[in-house]
Amino acid sequence: MDLCPDDLLAHLDDTISRLGVEDSGLPERAAAESGATCLYAVYDPATRRCTMARAGHPPPVIISPEGDVSIPDLPAGLPLGVGPASFEAVDVELPEGCVVAFYTDGLVETRHQDIDAGIQRLGAVLARPDRPLDELCAAAFDTLPARALEDDATLLLARPRSLLPSQIATWDLPNDPVVVAHARALATAQLTGWGLEALVATTELIVSELVTNAVRHGAGPITLRLIRHEVLVCEVTDTSDSVPRLRHARPTDEGGRGLFLVAQLASRRGTRNSPAGKTVWAEQEINPPLS
Structure with a gap:
């Protein structure tokens, strides 16, 4: 549908809520037993601008070409399907040569470590943007103790390119x-x-x-x-x-x-x-x- 990230999340949220009501026959709030989180981003290689919105999902981590780690100030929003929600998109200009990390909470949150500490750990591991992406992915998982993988853990790394x-x-x-x-x-x-x-x-x-x-x-x-x-x-x-x-x-x-x-x-x-x-x-x- 070629929607902006915040509009797409709102449309997806409405769809999930409607399907939940149709499947259960219960009121909307009772139909959503649990919500799904989502982070959606659109990158324009002509302007290097990335527009992002999230629905209860952990924020992306951006590693500059110099290895500096930053987390965009992206409103969290509610997970999809848990009730009436609004979402807000934010524009971020991505520098040439940076790395952007998208991940699930299973990679950064465990019983023994809160999510903020896990995000900091992930950023520290990825602060070598000159390395191949598959090596960075392997390094991120190598830092996890065996007991930490109590939930599905996914990591997606992207090195955005810009047009000349x-x-x-x-x-x-x-x-x-x-x-x-x-x-x-x-x-x-x-x-x-x-x-x-x-x-x-x-x-x-x-x-x-x-x-x-x-x-x-x-x-x-x-x-x-x-x-x-x-x-x-x-x-x-x-x-x-x-x-x-x-x-x-x-x-x-x-x-x-x-x-x-x-x-x-x-x-x-x-x-x-x-x-x-x-x-x-x-x-x-x-x-x-x-x-």
Whole structure:
């Protein structure tokens, strides 16, 4: 559904509560005998920004390239399914070369050690970000006494990478119908510079439709962004929170085929909302598989 982390946790919480009521036939609070914890994070390699929210789960541990350990100030929230809850997302900028640790409480909390001490122990073990991730994982578990594994213990380490400035092209455009042709020209010039001439025709159509929708149905200034990585991503952002809807136009309809066309040309597409508006995006394979 391409939701922000806090919205996704709220949606998941509602789903779990509803399923609990349907399965048990009991009132909502009585249906949830125990809750599940969750930590959800979305990382943008173009900006190095990581947006996180948690539902009663231990916070992540971030190890800087210099080995400094920090824990984001991330509101805990209630576990999923235990009752009405609200969740809050926090943005964290991750430095190049850092390591981020996600883990279950079984790794840091035992009968003989509280969770804060366990998190400090985990951070101290991981404060060698230059080492391979599998070695860091092994070292973290090697520090646990045999009796400590009284609960499931899981550790996930990530070393986020960022995109080079040469892989990203961004333009701020006015909300004006005449800007559509200019947006196509900007995209064409950028793809030519990247050596992606084979994708010019399809990208022009995608850019035209997404920018036209932003002008027609959105509000405020428009941002067009192209990202070249393993795939080519086209993003159009505006300040409206209305989500475009894919329609199946009838033969007699004059319009309504734009997003359907984008869906046919793109390998993946979607819409993600933010407090400032929405971003409609479409991906294309740079080297499409042979049919």
